[in-house]
Amino acid sequence: MTDEELIAAAREAALSAYAPYSRFFVGCAIESVDGQVVTGVNVENACYRLGVCAEQSALSAAHLAFGLVNVARIAVAGGDGSGGSLTGDIVCTPCGGCRQAIYEASCLSGRDVQVICSNGEGSTVVRHDISTLIPHGFGPLNLKDAG
Ligand code: THU
Numbered sequence: 416m417t418d419e420e421l422i423a424a425a426r427e428a429a430l431s432a433y434a435p436y437s438r439f440f441v442g443c444a445i446e447s448v449d450g451q452v453v454t455g456v457n458v459e460n461a462c463y464r465l466g467v468c469a470e471q472s473a474l475s476a477a478h479l480a481f482g483l484v485n486v487a488r489i490a491v492a493g494g495d496g497s498g499g500s501l502t503g504d505i506v507c508t509p510c511g512g513c514r515q516a517i518y519e520a521s522c523l524s525g526r527d528v529q530v531i532c533s534n535g536e537g538s539t540v541v542r543h544d545i546s547t548l549i550p551h552g553f554g555p556l557n558l559k560d561a562g
Contacts, residue, residue, distance in 0.1 A: 416450065418531055421446055421488060422492060422540060423537065424442075424444035424452055425444040425454065425469075425491055426442055426501045427442065427454075428443065428444060428456050428469070428473075429469070429493065429494070429496050430442070430499075431456050432456040432457045432458070433456070433458045434496070435459060437459065437466075439457075439493055440457070440535075441469035441470075442469055442493075443469040443470045443490065444473065444490045445476070445490075446489075447480070447481040447485045448487045449481075453473060453476035453477050453481075455469050455470065455471070455472030455475065455476055456472060458472060468509075468510060468512065468513050471513060471516050477520070483520040484523040485524070486524065487528065487529075488529045489528060489530050490533065491507050491508070492532075492533040492537065493534075494507070494535020495535060501535045501537070503534055505534055506539055508532045508541070509532075515553070517530065518549050518552040521545045521546070527544040527546050530543045530545055
């Protein structure tokens with residue numbers, strides 16, 4: 416799948432977000448090393464702090480479909496999904512918690528997972544590696560000395 420197709424999958428998924436409180440619709444598409452794609456959306460809650468981000472719901476789907484160890488690339492898009500298509504100018508980058516969750520997948524595979532970040536329109540795209548988004552991250556190896 417091309418970057419454009421992965422972004423399109425994230426933008427399409429975003430339209431199914433449950434975001435009545437923030438009205439910020441986020442979609443995430445994750446591609447496996449062998450080309451499988453799963454998606455996720457943000458799912459908010461009346462108890463605001465219990466909301467789940469799109470990346471974390473997509474990572475759950477990825478875990479079930481092909482395993483976190485096989486995550487290769489991730490696309491994220493966020494904006495206004497109240498119309499027929501996702502709109503908005505500002506590029507959506509993963510929040511700190513989602514960076515940590517992506518870092519876990521990266522540690523499992525030893526692969527520097529690429530994170531493709533898009534605005535709502537899909538017209539502005541910024542590519543990062545997870546090692547840039549979360550330098551000096553805390554991962555499974557940091558727990559080696561646990562009893
Ligand atoms: N959100 C995500 O789904 N992913 C991010 O990386 C940033 C924020 C969601 C959480 C909340 O539902 C809404 O966007 C506004 O913060």
